[in-house]
Amino acid sequence: MTTSTADTRSDAAVGLKPYLRLLTATQFAFNTGFYAVLPYLAAHLGDGLGMAGWLVGLVLGLRTFSQQGLFVVGGALTDRYGPRPVVLTGCALRIAGFCWLARAESTGTVIGAVLLIGFAAALFSPAVESETARTAVTHEAATGTPRAQVLAVFSAAGQAGAFIGPLLGSLLLLTGGGFRTACLAGAVVFVGVLAGHARLMPHRPRRVKTTGTGAVRPRQVLADRPFLVLCLVHSSYLVSYNQLYLALPVEVERATGSQSALGWLFALSSLLVVVAQLPLTRWSARRIAPRTALVAGLAAVAAGFAAVPLAPDGPAGLLPGAALVVLLTLGQMLLVPATRGLVPDLVDDHRLGLATGALSSVSGLAVLVGSAATGTLLDTPGPALWAVLAAVPLAGAALALTLSAGRHTTKPVATVTDDE
Numbered sequence: 001m002t003t004s005t006a007d008t009r010s011d012a013a014v015g016l017k018p019y020l021r022l023l024t025a026t027q028f029a030f031n032t033g034f035y036a037v038l039p040y041l042a043a044h045l046g047d048g049l050g051m052a053g054w055l056v057g058l059v060l061g062l063r064t065f066s067q068q069g070l071f072v073v074g075g076a077l078t079d080r081y082g083p084r085p086v087v088l089t090g091c092a093l094r095i096a097g098f099c100w101l102a103r104a105e106s107t108g109t110v111i112g113a114v115l116l117i118g119f120a121a122a123l124f125s126p127a128v129e130s131e132t133a134r135t136a137v138t139h140e141a142a143t144g145t146p147r148a149q150v151l152a153v154f155s156a157a158g159q160a161g162a163f164i165g166p167l168l169g170s171l172l173l174l175t176g177g178g179f180r181t182a183c184l185a186g187a188v189v190f191v192g193v194l195a196g197h198a199r200l201m202p203h204r205p206r207r208v209k210t211t212g213t214g215a216v217r218p219r220q221v222l223a224d225r226p227f228l229v230l231c232l233v234h235s236s237y238l239v240s241y242n243q244l245y246l247a248l249p250v251e252v253e254r255a256t257g258s259q260s261a262l263g264w265l266f267a268l269s270s271l272l273v274v275v276a277q278l279p280l281t282r283w284s285a286r287r288i289a290p291r292t293a294l295v296a297g298l299a300a301v302a303a304g305f306a307a308v309p310l311a312p313d314g315p316a317g318l319l320p321g322a323a324l325v326v327l328l329t330l331g332q333m334l335l336v337p338a339t340r341g342l343v344p345d346l347v348d349d350h351r352l353g354l355a356t357g358a359l360s361s362v363s364g365l366a367v368l369v370g371s372a373a374t375g376t377l378l379d380t381p382g383p384a385l386w387a388v389l390a391a392v393p394l395a396g397a398a399l400a401l402t403l404s405a406g407r408h409t410t411k412p413v414a415t416v417t418d419d420e
Contacts, residue, residue, distance in 0.1 A: 020139060020150060022200050023132045026193055028157040030124065033189030035165025036172070037098065037182050041114075044179040049105060059114055066118030067125075068364030075126035075357020079350060083127040084201045090124030091194035093117075095187045102183035122357075129154075129340070130356040137344045147344075148290065148337040152281030155336055159273035227346045229399055231359055233294060234339050235366035236396025239374075240301045241328065242367050243389060244269070246374050248321055251308060254382075255317035265318075265325045272329045280330075281337050290338040291403050297335030298397035304328045305390035309383045331393070342403070 045051045045059060078086045097117035104110045136150040169182045177185075244266070252261055284293050304327030308320040339359075347355040370392070377385050 017139065019200070020132070020135055020153075022196060023128055023135065024154050024157045026128055026197070027132075027154055028161040029189055029193050030128075031158050031161025032165045032168065033094075033098075033161075033186040033193075034121070035162050036169040036189070037101075037179075037186045038165075040169055040173065040179055040182060045110065048179060049110070051107070051110075055107065059111060062111060063114040063118045065364075066115045067121040068360055068367075070119060070122035071126050071357035071360035071364070072354065073357065074123040075130060075353040075355065077123065078127040078130055078353030078357075082202075083131040083353075084197070084203065086123050086127040087197050087201065088194060090120045090122075090127065091190050091197065093120035094124065094190045095194065098183045098187035098190070102180040102187075126353055126357040126360065130353040133340055133344055133356065134349065134352055136341070146285035147341045148281050148285040148293075149278075151337040151340045152277050152285075152333075154340075155333075156274055156277040159270050159277070163267065163270035163274060224347065226403060227343075227355060227358075229403055230339065230342060230346060231362040232366075233298070233396045233400045233403070234359055235363045235370075236392050236399070237298060237301065237331070237335055237339075238363040238367050239370035240298075240305070240389065240393045240396075241332065242370065243305075243374065244325070244328070247378065247385070247389060248324060250378050251324070252318070252321050255320060261318055261321070265321055268322065269325050269329045272326065273333060277333050280333050284334060284338075290342050291400055293334045293338035294342075294400040294403070295397045297331040297333075297338070298393040298400065300327050300331035300334065301393040302390040302397070304331070305386045305393075308386045345404070 041059075041063075042056050045056045051059070074086060074090070093116055097113050097120055100116065101110070101113035104113045132151065132154050133147070136147040139145055139150055140147040168185065172182045172185055173179070248265065252265070288296070304324040307323040307327065310320075343355055343359065344352060374389070377388060
């Protein structure tokens with residue numbers, strides 16, 4: 001039985017098959033457990049363990065590198081062994097890492113724990129993301145539901161976890177549990193994720209075609225020009241998004257005299273994604289091609305940077321920062337599902353895991369370089385700084401125009417049931 005359009009459903013996730021629901025719930029649980037701990041790590045290292053500021057920065061940087069920089073490893077292992085063993089190993093390592101971090105007191109043990117936590121995500125995330133993209137393509141072929149709509153559910157679930165996780169961590173800290181309790185709570189969340197995947201994920205690796213030249217290496221994937229262009233486009237977005245942690249705090253402090261309002265602005269970003277991601281993607285998947293979504297998203301990000309020096313000061317001092325957050329989040333909601341949906345069109349199925357990991361690793365390297373460059377510009381006059389920042393997503397939009405348009409759906413989509 002069908003309806004005239006999938007929009008009649010009150011919850012877009014209702015139309016997903018059980019396996020896609022598992023992957024989506026996994027993303028929610030993953031971010032809930034992760035963000036119950038991460039926002040409080042710096043304070044724990046500095047205030048709780050007495051580490052110097054430079055050492056705290058080094059530890060946080062090592063965590064980011066061990067995660068984002070090694071995504072390509074997790075993606076390659078997913079292609080080789082299938083998602084199930086990689087996801088289960090990632091969950092087990094994340095549990096061990098959180099438990100270790102809860103007990104770690106010396107610099108060496110803390111570094112070991114955060115490296116383990118980061119590497120666990122480098123295994124887990126590419127496996128789940130590539131499997132979600134692959135299953136979304138299959139779901140699209142079987143039901144007509146645009147893959148971007150499925151991937152938007154996945155993104156919104158992740159943002160909901162990113163919103164709830166810090167609240168869970170704050171609650172544990174306020175009730176006297178301390179950082180150790182937050183770590184153990186995060187570990188418990190991943191025990192649940194591990195149990196769910198051990199029971200529900202396919203037991204055998206996916207059979208994929210292999211080439212006669214042996215294993216596919218990252219450089220072979222990056223030699224694919226359209227995919228490399230997509231990596232650069234995505235990098236321009238992530239370099240821009242990272243300004244929420246670099247340029248936005250500087251702007252908020254300039255406008256209000258403190259950074260106390262940052263938490264509210266981050267909450268605003270997460271709530272926008274949770275509330276608006278699904279209807280916006282449902283609209284864009286049917287009305288515009290993925291390439292157009294990329295260009296429009298990056299243009300919105302650029303508009304956010306351009307709006308900062310134009311917004312008034314005084315009583316409306318937070319208006320520039322709020323405008324940046326809203327427009328950057330709008331751009332994110334347009335381009336992230338489109339990017340993920342384009343990857344299966346640009347690479348062979350047997351390279352999907354590696355490509356998913358490479359997309360994150362290349363972008364992570366770009367963020368590292370871009371952050372260093374941005375840091376040198378933070379003391380320049382405001383209009384010059386924001387003009388340079390706006391140029392980055394505009395360059396990405398120009399690159400996106402060289403990609404193929406990608407697939408989009410213009411006809412109403414039939415209701416999807418679990419029996420299909």
